[in-house]
Amino acid sequence: MADHTLSSPERLSTLDRAVQRVLGQPIDRTDGPAKVSGDARYSFEIEADNALYGHILTAGIGAGRIDAIDADAARAAPGVVAVLVDDPRLPADAVNSFDKLKSWRLGHDIRFFGQAIGVVVAETQEAARAAARLVDIRYAPQQGRFTPDLSHPDEIEPEGLRPPVKTGDFDAIFAGATFRYDQSYSTPIHFPAAMEPQATLARWEDDELILHSSLQSTGGATKAVGRALDIDPQKVRVIAPFVGGGFGGKTSVGAEAIYAAIAAKHTGRPVKIVQTRRQVAALAHHRAPTRQRVRIATDADGHIRAFGHHAVIAQRDNRSFVEPVHIGTTHLYAGDARLMTVDLARADHPTSGAVRSPGEACGTLAVEVAMDEAAEALGLDPIEFRRRNEPKVSPANGKPFGTRKLIECYEEGARRFGWDQRSAKPASRREGDWWIGHGMAAAIRSNITVEARATVTLEADGSAHIETDMTDIGTGTYTILMQVVAEALGLSPDRVRVSIGDSSLPRSAGSGGSFGASSASSAAALACQEIAGKLAAKLDAEAKDLTLQDGHATARNRRVPLTELLGGEAISAKGHAKPGKHTDAHVSASYGAHFAEVAVNAFTGEVRVRRMTGIFDIGRVLNEKTARSQIVGGIVWGIGSVLHEDGVIDPHSGQFVNPDFGEYHIPTHADSPPIEVHFIEEVDNLANEAGAKGVGELGNSGAGAAVANAIYNACGIRVHDFPITLDKLLSALPEQD
Known part of the structure; x- marks a missing residue:
C-alpha cells in the first residue's frame, strides 16, 4: 500500500512509467453496446420469479398527524396481496447511515407533503397503484412552515453546519476599504431528477437480503439498509451494475428499497417498487433554496482586502445536511480578511441534500x-x-x-x-x-480523496480482471477502470474485464462528490503496482526497471510474454487507497x-x-x-x-x-x-x-x-x-x- 505523503515521489510510479498509451485516450465506453442494445439491465428490469409490485402511499398534507388509516377497501381490491402501514421501520423518505434514527422514524407524524407512509403490494404494478387510491387516510392538519424566511436564520444546533471561515478583522477592513461591494442573491430548489427514477427489486434468501437498487454507492447502502431494518449489514447485498443517473439524489437509499425489503419479507416473495416521477421530487432529496450575501472590499487598484460570503439555507427538522455554499469561495480569491458562514432556517419541506456540485x-x-x-x-x-x-x-x-x-x-x-x-x-x-x-x-x-479498495487479477492467459463495488452512474467507470489497469499492466483494452456495482466486491468510494473515479482508480493502480513488483521479481529485476507493454514484460534486456512469465498461474493483488498526510x-x-x-x-x-x-x-x-x-x-x-x-x-x-x-x-x-x-x-x-x-x-x-x-x-x-x-x-x- 502506498503512503500518501508529500515526501513520497514514488507513489505514482506504476502509472508514471507506463507506456501502453491507453490511459487518457478518448476510448468509447465499454458498456455502450450493452446500453444501446438493451442488454444492460437496470434495477426494475431485473427478472424475478413470482415477483410482486408495490406502490408507496404518500401524505396529502404538509404538516400534522394521521388520525386513522382505513385500508380495507384496498386490501379487498383485485390482485392486492398486502397493505403495510403500521410497521415502525417504514421510513418517511430516503435513509442513510449517518442521520439520527428519529429523522426518518416519524411514526404517524407528517413533516412534509408527499412523505412516505405505507405501501400497497399487488400482483401487478397497475393493481397496486389503483388500490393505493382506495386507502382512506384521515389527517389532523397543522400550520406548516412552508415559506421559511431565509433573511433570518433560526437558532439551531451547530452539528451539520459547515464551520465558518474567519481570518483577519473583516468588519474593520471592509469598513475602511476604498471600494466596497455588498449584494444579496437567491437561488431556488433544484431537483436531482435522473433519467432512471429510484427503483428496487428486493428478495430474501433465508436471512440474507438481496437488493437490486438504483444507488450511487452499494457498500455504503448496506450499512444504511442494515440500520433501517435492524439487521446485520453483512446480511445485506446491494447490486447496481447499471445506474441511470444519480446527481446526488441516489447517495442515500431510496425509501422504495426499504419498503420493498419489508414487503418481500412479509409476503415471502420478491417485490419490485419504482417511485413515480412526482414521488421522486418529495422522497429523494433536493438542493435547498439559498439566500446569499456577498461582500467584497478592495484597494484602489482592485486588490481584494476582505471577502465575505454568508448564506442561509432551508432544511427540515432532524436532518443534518447543510448545503456548504461557501466551500468553493474559501480558497478561490485572495484577501487579507475572510468571513464565510452558513446558517439554517427550518422548514416543513422534503429533505434537502447533496445535489450535483453541492x-x-x-x-x-x-x-x-x-x-x-x-x-x-x-x-x-x-x-x-x-x-x-x-x-x-x-x-x-x-x-x-x-x-x-x-x-x-x-x-x-x-x-x-x-x-x-x-x-x-x-x-x-x-x-x-x-x-x-x-x-x-x-x-x-x-x-x-476517499478510501477505496480494488482487487486486480492478472490471469494466466495474460488478461486482467478488476473487481470493486464502485458504481457507474453514466460517468464511464467501466471504461476508465479498464484503462487504468490496461495502462498499468501493459495490456490492450480488450484484455481487461471489469466487475463493479456489487457490495460483495471490495469496498470503494462509490459515485458522488467527484471523488469516485480518482479514488477507485487509485486503488486499482496500487493493486497493479503490486502485480508489477511480482512480475519484476520473476525477472530478477526491480519494479522501477520493469516495462509492461503489449502483453510483454521487459527488464534486464529481456522481453518476455506475460503468459510465459506467469507460467500458468494467476497473480492477484489488493489495492487500498485512502487519505493520508497530504490531505491536510x-x-x-x-x-x-x-x-x-x-x-x-x-x-x-x-x-x-x-x-x-x-x-x-x-x-x-x-x-x-x-x-x-x-x-x-x-x-x-x-x-x-x-x-x-x-x-x-x-x-x-x-x-x-x-x-x-x-x-x-x-x-x-x-x-x-x-x-x-x-x-x-x-x-x-x-x-x-x-x-x-x-x-x-x-x-x-x-x-x-x-x-x-x-x-x-x-x-x-x-x-x-x-x-x-x-x-x-x-x-x-x-x-x-
Whole structure:
C-alpha cells in the first residue's frame, strides 16, 4: 500500500512509467453496446420469479398527524396481496447511515407533503397503484412552515453546519476599504431528477437480503439498509451494475428499497417498487433554496482586502445536511480578511441534500456574478480582476495548493473564445432583434480523496480482471477502470474485464462528490503496482526497471510474454487507497474558466445561449471523451440553473407544484448551444495515486454565472434572484431606437 505523503515521489510510479498509451485516450465506453442494445439491465428490469409490485402511499398534507388509516377497501381490491402501514421501520423518505434514527422514524407524524407512509403490494404494478387510491387516510392538519424566511436564520444546533471561515478583522477592513461591494442573491430548489427514477427489486434468501437498487454507492447502502431494518449489514447485498443517473439524489437509499425489503419479507416473495416521477421530487432529496450575501472590499487598484460570503439555507427538522455554499469561495480569491458562514432556517419541506456540485453550484452562481459586478465598478476587465486576486497559497489557511492552473484556464479560454472581441459596455452590440453579450466566470470544485479498495487479477492467459463495488452512474467507470489497469499492466483494452456495482466486491468510494473515479482508480493502480513488483521479481529485476507493454514484460534486456512469465498461474493483488498526510498538508481542487455568448431578444426578453467555451484543470485526464462528456453535462445543468430550474412549493399546502418534467423546466437540445471543452493537463502527484482530480461536478460550477454575466453584457440588466426568467428582463430592456 502506498503512503500518501508529500515526501513520497514514488507513489505514482506504476502509472508514471507506463507506456501502453491507453490511459487518457478518448476510448468509447465499454458498456455502450450493452446500453444501446438493451442488454444492460437496470434495477426494475431485473427478472424475478413470482415477483410482486408495490406502490408507496404518500401524505396529502404538509404538516400534522394521521388520525386513522382505513385500508380495507384496498386490501379487498383485485390482485392486492398486502397493505403495510403500521410497521415502525417504514421510513418517511430516503435513509442513510449517518442521520439520527428519529429523522426518518416519524411514526404517524407528517413533516412534509408527499412523505412516505405505507405501501400497497399487488400482483401487478397497475393493481397496486389503483388500490393505493382506495386507502382512506384521515389527517389532523397543522400550520406548516412552508415559506421559511431565509433573511433570518433560526437558532439551531451547530452539528451539520459547515464551520465558518474567519481570518483577519473583516468588519474593520471592509469598513475602511476604498471600494466596497455588498449584494444579496437567491437561488431556488433544484431537483436531482435522473433519467432512471429510484427503483428496487428486493428478495430474501433465508436471512440474507438481496437488493437490486438504483444507488450511487452499494457498500455504503448496506450499512444504511442494515440500520433501517435492524439487521446485520453483512446480511445485506446491494447490486447496481447499471445506474441511470444519480446527481446526488441516489447517495442515500431510496425509501422504495426499504419498503420493498419489508414487503418481500412479509409476503415471502420478491417485490419490485419504482417511485413515480412526482414521488421522486418529495422522497429523494433536493438542493435547498439559498439566500446569499456577498461582500467584497478592495484597494484602489482592485486588490481584494476582505471577502465575505454568508448564506442561509432551508432544511427540515432532524436532518443534518447543510448545503456548504461557501466551500468553493474559501480558497478561490485572495484577501487579507475572510468571513464565510452558513446558517439554517427550518422548514416543513422534503429533505434537502447533496445535489450535483453541492456548495459550488449555487455558491459560484452568486460569487462569480459579484466578481463581475465588482470588476466593472472598478473599471477592470473581469479576467484581469481575477488575475490580480489569484492567491499563491490558500488565503483561508495558508496551505499550498496542489496543481492549480486557473490563470492558464483564463488565458486559454479567452484565446479560444475570442474574449478580446468583447465590448465592455453593456447593450452595445445588436444583431437584428437580438442584443448580443459575452460573459465569463471561474469554476472550482473541491477535490476529495476517499478510501477505496480494488482487487486486480492478472490471469494466466495474460488478461486482467478488476473487481470493486464502485458504481457507474453514466460517468464511464467501466471504461476508465479498464484503462487504468490496461495502462498499468501493459495490456490492450480488450484484455481487461471489469466487475463493479456489487457490495460483495471490495469496498470503494462509490459515485458522488467527484471523488469516485480518482479514488477507485487509485486503488486499482496500487493493486497493479503490486502485480508489477511480482512480475519484476520473476525477472530478477526491480519494479522501477520493469516495462509492461503489449502483453510483454521487459527488464534486464529481456522481453518476455506475460503468459510465459506467469507460467500458468494467476497473480492477484489488493489495492487500498485512502487519505493520508497530504490531505491536510495542501488544498486540492479542480479548476476551470467558462465563457458564454448569449442573445437577448430586444422585444420579448427571450434568452438564447449561442455558444460556450470551457477550459479545465482536472489533473490527469483518465479518458478525454468521458471527461469532456461530464463537463458538457455540467455546463448544460449550469445553463438550466441560471435560466430554467425552479422547484416551487405551494405556500399554503407545502406541496411541490412542479414535481415532474412537464413543469420543472430543464434545458432541452434546443436550449443547449455548441459547447467547446478543453483540458490543461498536469498530473497532480499530491492528489492520489491516479494523479487525477474530480471532473463530474466541475462543469456545473460557474457555468450559470458566465451566462448571467453575458446577459448583463448583452442588455445591461443585472438579476440577483435566479433563475433569470423573461419577467425579470422584460420591463427593463433597453429602449428601442
